[in-house]
Amino acid sequence: MANNEIEQAVSRALEDSPERNFRETVDLAINLRDLDLNDPSNRVDESIVLPSGTGQDTKIVVFAEGETALRAEDVADDVLSGDDLEDLGDDNDAAKDLADDTDFFIAEASMMQDIGRYLGTVLGPRGKMPTPLQPDDDVVETVNRMKNTVQLRSGDRRTFHTLVGAEDMSAEDISENIDVIVRRLHSNLEKGPLNVDTIYVKTTMGPSVEVA
Numbered sequence: 001m002a003n004n005e006i007e008q009a010v011s012r013a014l015e016d017s018p019e020r021n022f023r024e025t026v027d028l029a030i031n032l033r034d035l036d037l038n039d040p041s042n043r044v045d046e047s048i049v050l051p052s053g054t055g056q057d058t059k060i061v062v063f064a065e066g067e068t069a070l071r072a073e074d075v076a077d078d079v080l081s082g083d084d085l086e087d088l089g090d091d092n093d094a095a096k097d098l099a100d101d102t103d104f105f106i107a108e109a110s111m112m113q114d115i116g117r118y119l120g121t122v123l124g125p126r127g128k129m130p131t132p133l134q135p136d137d138d139v140v141e142t143v144n145r146m147k148n149t150v151q152l153r154s155g156d157r158r159t160f161h162t163l164v165g166a167e168d169m170s171a172e173d174i175s176e177n178i179d180v181i182v183r184r185l186h187s188n189l190e191k192g193p194l195n196v197d198t199i200y201v202k203t204t205m206g207p208s209v210e211v212a
Contacts, residue, residue, distance in 0.1 A: 006182075007175035009201055009211040014171060017206030024204035025056060026165040026174055028181065028211070030154075033197040035190065037156045044154035045127070048184055052173035053148045055166030060146050061098065063107035063115060063130060068139050075143040077102075082111065089118030099123055104146045105130035106139070127153055152181065158197075167203050174201075178211065 010026070017024065035042045062072040062079045072079045080088075088095045099122050107115055107130035115123070115130060123129045131146065133139055154160045162181065165174040178201065189195035200208040 003175055003179050006178050006201075006211055007171050009209045010174045010178070011171040013201045013203060013206060013209040014167060014174075016209070017167065017203040020205055024167040024206070025163055026167060026169070026201065026203055027161050028164045028178060029159060029161050029200040029202070029208065030152075030185070031159045031197040031199070032154065032189075032195055033158070035158075035195055037154060037158065042190065043156065044152050044160070044185070044188070046152040046184060046188065047131075047149050048152055048181055049145055049149050050164070050177040051148075051180055052165065052169065052176050054150060054163055055169045056163065058103045058147045058149070059101060060104050060106065060143050061102045062133075062139065062143065063105065063111050064133070064139065065108065065111075068108055068133070072106075072139045072143065075140050076106075082114065085111065085114055085118055092122070095119055095122045099126050099128055102128065104128070104149065104151075106133055106142055106146065107131070108133050109135070127151065150181075152184070164201070182212070 037043055059077045062076040063085060064072050064079060065081055069079050069081065088098065105123065105128055109132040112132050133142060150163050152162050164177045164181065182199065185196060186192045196212065199211040201211050202208040
């Protein structure tokens with residue numbers, strides 16, 4: 001699929017979208033075929049960094065201590081310590097609220113075991129277990145990368161959706177994001193492009209336009 005074909009589809013989706021009194025997102029609907037999604041190994045579960053960014057505010061929470069926590073405070077939405085983690089483990093409602101309000105979690109690798117113990121039952125089913133931060137990793141760089149990341153997750157459904165941008169982004173930038181997603185799908189699915197039935201792009205309230 002040539003990138004200019006994607007760009008034409010995005011341009012149509014943007015042009016056909018009625019004016020709204022809020023900033024719409026641009027989303028991709030992906031329909032799979034010839035895959036047994038009851039088998040977890042066939043499901044799509046990918047974190048993808050969009051080259052043009054998401055066009056949205058992405059909420060990121062970091063679990064860290066010491067210097068890493070101090071550096072994370074400049075870029076993350078919230079930084080939680082080991083004590084905060086224990087408190088969340090004792091307050092299931094607060095843990096659920098945090099999980100639902102946060103797009104991505106990052107945690108120092110040394111804290112992952114405790115996170116599994118205190119929050120595993122909340123974060124695991126939501127697909128939000130933290131990305132481990134190794135001692136050599138730069139927390140600022142990791143947070144900034146995650147701000148431009150989307151999660152591609154099919155679960156056991158043949159059709160699933162992902163964010164690819166916002167209506168005030170250029171069609172070229174959005175099409176670059178879509179191109180990266182499509183290439184990743186083609187490279188990781190068992191039969192590549194043959195496992196993709198159709199792909200549509202649309203704004204939040206606008207009509208769907210077929211990309212492939």
